[in-house]
Amino acid sequence: MLTKSPKRKSVNLSIDVDILAEAKALNVNVSRAADAGIAEAISKRKAELWLQENREAIEENNRYFEEHGLPFSEYRGF
Structure with missing residues (x-):
C-alpha cells in the first residue's frame, strides 16, 4: 500500500x-530538517498566542483557587 506524501x-x-x-557533511536532509524546525516554531508560537489570549482567564482561575482552595481537597489522600 502506497502512502501519499x-x-x-x-x-x-x-x-x-x-x-x-x-x-x-552529515547527510542531513535539509528540506526535512527545515520542515521539522518550522513545524516546531509554529507549535511554539501557537502555544504563546494561546497563553496570551487566555491569560486573563488563567489568572482569574488561579486567583479563585488561591482564595477558595481546590474543590474536594478535603477528600484528597496526598
Whole structure:
C-alpha cells in the first residue's frame, strides 16, 4: 500500500553556510530538517498566542483557587 506524501513547494531560504555545510557533511536532509524546525516554531508560537489570549482567564482561575482552595481537597489522600 502506497502512502501519499504531503504536497511540497519549492522556496528560497537563506541558511548559514557553516550550518548547511555541516548538514550536508552529515547527510542531513535539509528540506526535512527545515520542515521539522518550522513545524516546531509554529507549535511554539501557537502555544504563546494561546497563553496570551487566555491569560486573563488563567489568572482569574488561579486567583479563585488561591482564595477558595481546590474543590474536594478535603477528600484528597496526598
